[in-house]
Amino acid sequence: MKSRRDFIKTGLAFGAALSCPGVTGLFAEEKSAAAPPVAATVTRPVLVAVREGGRAAMLDRALAEFGGIGAFVKPGQTVLIKPNIGWDVPPERGGNTHPELVSRLVTLCLGAGAKSVSIFDNTCDQWQRTYANSGIGPAAEAAGARVVNGKDESLYREVEIPSGVKLRRTKVHSLVLDSDVFLNVPVLKHHSGALMTAAMKNLMGVVWDRRFYHNNDMPQCIADFLTVVRPTLNIIDAYHPMVRNGPRGRSAEDVVLMRTLLASTDIVAVDAAAAKLLGHAPTDVRHVQLAAQLGLGTIDLGAVDIRRLKLA
Amino acid sequence: MWRPRLKPIRVAGALAVGGGLTLALLDFRSAAPAPLGHWLASVQLVPAAVALATGVGLVAAVIAGMILVGTLLVGRVYCSVVCPLGVLQDVIPRLALRRRQPRLPHAQPKNALRYGFLGLCVAGVAAGWGGLTLALLDPYSHFGRIATGLFQPLLVLANNAIVGLGERLGVPLLYRVEAPWLGWGALALPLFMLTLVGMLAVWRGRLFCNTVCPVGTLLGLMARRGAWRLTLDRAACHKCGNCLQACKAQCIDLRAGAIDVSRCVACYNCVDVCAERAIAYRFAWIAPARKLGTAAATPADLGRRTFIADATVLAVATMSMTPPPPAAAKPVPVVDDNRSGAVCPPGAGSVERYLSRCTACHLCVSACPTHVLRPALFEYGVAGMLRPRLDFNRAFCNYDCRRCGEVCPDGAIALLDLPEKHVTRIGRSVFTEDLCVVKKKGTDCSACSEHCPTKAVDPVPYRGNLRLPALKAELCIGCGACEFACPVVPEKAITVNGRRRHERAQKPVEKPLAPAPAAKDFPF
Numbered sequence: 001m002k003s004r005r006d007f008i009k010t011g012l013a014f015g016a017a018l019s020c021p022g023v024t025g026l027f028a029e030e031k032s033a034a035a036p037p038v039a040a041t042v043t044r045p046v047l048v049a050v051r052e053g054g055r056a057a058m059l060d061r062a063l064a065e066f067g068g069i070g071a072f073v074k075p076g077q078t079v080l081i082k083p084n085i086g087w088d089v090p091p092e093r094g095g096n097t098h099p100e101l102v103s104r105l106v107t108l109c110l111g112a113g114a115k116s117v118s119i120f121d122n123t124c125d126q127w128q129r130t131y132a133n134s135g136i137g138p139a140a141e142a143a144g145a146r147v148v149n150g151k152d153e154s155l156y157r158e159v160e161i162p163s164g165v166k167l168r169r170t171k172v173h174s175l176v177l178d179s180d181v182f183l184n185v186p187v188l189k190h191h192s193g194a195l196m197t198a199a200m201k202n203l204m205g206v207v208w209d210r211r212f213y214h215n216n217d218m219p220q221c222i223a224d225f226l227t228v229v230r231p232t233l234n235i236i237d238a239y240h241p242m243v244r245n246g247p248r249g250r251s252a253e254d255v256v257l258m259r260t261l262l263a264s265t266d267i268v269a270v271d272a273a274a275a276k277l278l279g280h281a282p283t284d285v286r287h288v289q290l291a292a293q294l295g296l297g298t299i300d301l302g303a304v305d306i307r308r309l310k311l312a
Numbered sequence: 313m314w315r316p317r318l319k320p321i322r323v324a325g326a327l328a329v330g331g332g333l334t335l336a337l338l339d340f341r342s343a344a345p346a347p348l349g350h351w352l353a354s355v356q357l358v359p360a361a362v363a364l365a366t367g368v369g370l371v372a373a374v375i376a377g378m379i380l381v382g383t384l385l386v387g388r389v390y391c392s393v394v395c396p397l398g399v400l401q402d403v404i405p406r407l408a409l410r411r412r413q414p415r416l417p418h419a420q421p422k423n424a425l426r427y428g429f430l431g432l433c434v435a436g437v438a439a440g441w442g443g444l445t446l447a448l449l450d451p452y453s454h455f456g457r458i459a460t461g462l463f464q465p466l467l468v469l470a471n472n473a474i475v476g477l478g479e480r481l482g483v484p485l486l487y488r489v490e491a492p493w494l495g496w497g498a499l500a501l502p503l504f505m506l507t508l509v510g511m512l513a514v515w516r517g518r519l520f521c522n523t524v525c526p527v528g529t530l531l532g533l534m535a536r537r538g539a540w541r542l543t544l545d546r547a548a549c550h551k552c553g554n555c556l557q558a559c560k561a562q563c564i565d566l567r568a569g570a571i572d573v574s575r576c577v578a579c580y581n582c583v584d585v586c587a588e589r590a591i592a593y594r595f596a597w598i599a600p601a602r603k604l605g606t607a608a609a610t611p612a613d614l615g616r617r618t619f620i621a622d623a624t625v626l627a628v629a630t631m632s633m634t635p636p637p638p639a640a641a642k643p644v645p646v647v648d649d650n651r652s653g654a655v656c657p658p659g660a661g662s663v664e665r666y667l668s669r670c671t672a673c674h675l676c677v678s679a680c681p682t683h684v685l686r687p688a689l690f691e692y693g694v695a696g697m698l699r700p701r702l703d704f705n706r707a708f709c710n711y712d713c714r715r716c717g718e719v720c721p722d723g724a725i726a727l728l729d730l731p732e733k734h735v736t737r738i739g740r741s742v743f744t745e746d747l748c749v750v751k752k753k754g755t756d757c758s759a760c761s762e763h764c765p766t767k768a769v770d771p772v773p774y775r776g777n778l779r780l781p782a783l784k785a786e787l788c789i790g791c792g793a794c795e796f797a798c799p800v801v802p803e804k805a806i807t808v809n810g811r812r813r814h815e816r817a818q819k820p821v822e823k824p825l826a827p828a829p830a831a832k833d834f835p836f
Contacts, residue, residue, distance in 0.1 A: 049834055088712060124763060124797075126682045126710055128342065133712075149487040192771050192779070193758030210759075211799035217755035243825065245767050253822045276835040286756065286777065301836045308834050 044305045045266035053311030056104040058261035065307050072233050073181050075113030080179035084186045084202050085121035087248050088130045094242040094255035097187040099135035101237050106143035118175050120148040121205045127151045156208040164224035166216045171208035184231035188238040188274050190246030196285050197247050198274035199234040199267045219287035226296045234270045236262040268297025269304045318580035330399035337459035337678050338467050346718035349675050353721035356452035357527050362669050362722035387535040391577040397451035401513035408514045419562040426529045433526035444695050447672040451525050456673030457502040465491045498687040517560030522575045532574035540593040541573045548590035555582035652810035654691035654701035655739045659717040659726040662813040670724035672698035676716035682707040704792030711765035737815040739790025739808040743783050747805035750780045760794035760806045769794050786818040
C-alpha cells in the first residue's frame with residue numbers, strides 16, 4: 001500500500017521527467033514504448049480530431065496531420081497494431097474496432113516499408129470466433145498482417161512495473177515488448193465498469209491476467225501499466241461509438257453514428273477528448289484522471305494542440 | 313465366376329466412417345464442419361435409437377431401419393464398417409508390434425455373458441436408466457470418450473510441440489492450444505475401456521464385440537436370420553485353416569464346416585484368404601440355419617434360451633431398482649425447487665430429459681469452442697456420471713454459439729434457433745454483495761457486467777463514484793460469463809445455479825436512442 005506521500009512523489013517525479021524534452025524514453029523499458037517520433041512536443045501534444053468522413057479517409061487525413069504514416073513507421077520496422085477485438089459480435093454492433101480501419105492501417109504500414117505487421121488481442125469471448133466475427137481477422141489477413149493468438153500464455157513475458165501504485169508486475173504479450181512500433185487502435189465505447197473504454201483501457205488486452213486488475217483497483221492498474229508501456233500512436237475509432245450496455249453491447253441499437261476519429265501520441269489527451277465525445281468530463285473517467293496524476297499525459301484539453309478537421 | 317473382392321470395400325468403408333468420426337472427435341481447432349461429426353454419429357445405432365425414442369423422427373427411423381434391415385440382409389457389416397469401436401479393434405492389433413496375428417481357434421460363444429449384457433441394457437432402458445445404461449454400454453459412446461478424452465490431448469501436445477519448433481525456425485504456421493485434459497475422474501472409464509478393448513483386440517480379436525457389446529449381440533440375433541449368410545462350401549474346403557488364421561471372431565468351425573454368423577462381423581478376411589473360394593455369401597432366407605451348416609444348431613437354441621432367461625432375470629432385477637430420486641426428496645427443504653447441482657446445455661430442456669437421452673459420447677465436449685462443456689463426475693448425481701455439464705470455472709457459454717446442438721446425434725441437446733437460445737435460461741446467477749470487490753475493497757470492477765450478454769447484471773450507483781453490480785434476474789440466461797469473469801477468489805461473488813427444468817428469460821427491450829448530436833461539432 002502506497003501512502004499519499006509516495007503517490008505524490010511518484011507523480012512529481014514523472015511530471016518533472018516528462019517536462020524535460022527527450023527523456024520519456026528513459027521510462028520505456030522496451031523499445032516499443034519509446035518516445036513518440038514526431039509531433040509530441042512535450043509541452044503541447046498534438047491531438048487530431050477528424051469528423052464526417054469514411055473510416056479510411058478520416059485515418060488518412062489524421063495521419064497526414066502528423067506527416068503521414070512514415071512519421072511513425074520506418075522501413076524495415078516491425079509493427080504491432082492492437083485493435084479492440086474483445087467480443088464475438090459483428091462490426092455493426094460497435095463492440096470492436098472496425099475491420100475497415102484496421103485493414104487500412106495495415107496497408108499503410110506495409111506501404112511505408114514495415115517488415116511485418118502483427119495483430120492480436122487477449123479477447124474476452126472465445127478468440128477464434130471473436131477474430132472471425134469481428135471481421136478483423138479476415139480483413140487484417142487479407143491486408144497482409146499476421147494475426148497472432150492472444151490466448152497463448154507462453155507468448156507473454158513478465159514485466160516489472162517499478163513505478164506502479166497497485167500493479168507492480170504483470171505478464172505482457174511479447175509482441176508489445178518486441179515490436180518497433182506499437183499502434184493502439186481502440187474503439188470508443190461505454191463501459192459498465194470503467195465508465196468509458198478507449199485508448200488506455202484497450203491496453204488491458206495486452207496483459208495476460210486481467211483478473212488482477214479487477215481485483216486490485218482497476219483504474220489504478222490501467223494507469224500504472226502506462227508507466228512501462230506506451231503506444232507509439234493512439235487512434236480511436238469513434239465512427240459509431242457504443243453509448244450504452246458497454247463494453248459488449250446488447251444490439252446494434254446501442255451505437256450512435258458520430259463519424260469521428262481521434263489520433264494522438266498522448267494517450268491521456270486522446271482519452272480525455274474521447275470522454276468528451278461520450279459526454280463525460282475527462283476527470284470523471286477515473287483511469288484517465290489517475291494517469292494524468294501520474295504525469296503520463298495531458299488531461300487538460302486546453303493545453304493540447306487540437307487540430308479539428310471536417311471532411312464534409 | 314468373377315466376384316468383387318469384399319474385404320477392400322469393407323476396409324475403405326471403415327476408414328471413411330471411422331476416420332471421419334475420429335477427425336470430428338479430435339478436431340480441437342473446430343476446423344471440421346459440424347455436420348461431419350453430427351452425421352457420422354447419427355448413423356450409429358444407439359444414437360439413432362435414442363433419437364427415435366426422443367421423437368427426433370424420420371431421419372433416425374430411416375437410419376435405425378437401414379441398420380437393422382441391412383443386418384438382416386447381409387449380416388453384421390455395421391460392426392466392421394460403421395462402428396468406430398469395432399474399427400478401432402481392427403486398427404489396434406496392426407499397431408501392436410506383432411508380426412503375425414495370433415491364431416485364434418474356433419471357440420464356443422459366451423452366450424451367458426453376451427445375452428446377459430444385452431439383457432442388462434434392455435432392462436436398464438426399461439427401468440428408466442436409459443442414459444446411464446447406454447453411456448456405459450454403447451460402443452460408439454465408448455469410442456467418443458476415448459477419442460475426446462485420451463487421443464485429443466495427445467494430438468494437442470503434438471500440435472504445441474510443432475508450434476514451438478515452428479517458432480524456433482521462424483515459421484509461425486499454427487497456434488498453441490491449451491491441452492483439453494478432462495481430469496482423472498472423467499478419464500478413468502475411457503482409460504479402462506481402451507485398455508480392455510485394446511488387450512482383447514490384440515489377444516482375442518473381436519471377443520469384446522461378441523461378449524460385452526449389446527449392439528453386437530443384438531445385430532448378431534438378426535444376422536442369424538440373415539437373407540445372405542457367409543457360408544462354408546464343405547465340398548470345396550480343403551481345411552487348410554487359412555480362414556481360422558484370418559478370422560477375428562473365432563466363429564468358423566472347420567470341423568463342423570459351419571460359420572456362426574451371429575458372431576461374424578463381416579470383415580471378409582476369410583473370404584479374402586480362401587484360395588478355394590469356399591466361403592461366400594449364399595442366399596438362405598428360407599432355409600433353417602442347421603441345414604446349411606451356418607451355425608451349429610444346439611448352441612444357437614441354447615443361446616436363445618439363456619438369453620430369454622438372463623433378460624428376464626435382469627429386467628426384473630433392474631426394474632426393481634428405483635430411478636434417480638427427484639431433488640424434492642432432499643432432506644433439507646429448499647426454497648428453489650428448480651435448482652440443479654450442475655448446469656446442462658441449452659437445448660437439453662431439463663436435466664431429467666437430458667440424462668435420460670445423453671449417452672455421453674462427448675462429441676459436444678470436443679466440439680464446444682469455449683470448452684465450457686466437460687464431463688460431470690457426480691454433479692448431476694450418480695445417474696448423471698460422464699454426461700457433459702457447463703463448468704463456469706473454466707469458461708462460459710458463448711452467447712451466439714450452438715455448436716453442441718449442431719453436433720449432438722441423438723437430440724439430447726436439441727438444436728435451438730439462436731433467438732430461442734438467447735432466451736433459454738439454463739441457470740440463474742446469484743450475487744453475493746458482501747464478497748464483491750466493489751463493496752469489499754471500495755474499487756471499481758464490474759467484470760461480471762462487462763461480460764454479461766443480456767445485461768442481466770448491470771451496475772448501479774454506489775458510494776461516491778463507485779458502481780455496484782445489481783441483478784435483473786428476468787434477463788439472466790445462466791451462460792456463466794459473470795461467474796467466469798468474477799475475479800474474487802476462492803469463492804466468487806457471482807455464481808450461477810443450474811436449472812433442472814430450463815426456463816424462459818425475458819428478451820431485453822431497448823429504448824430507442826436519441827440520434828447523435830451530429831451538428832454539435834467538436835465537444836472539445
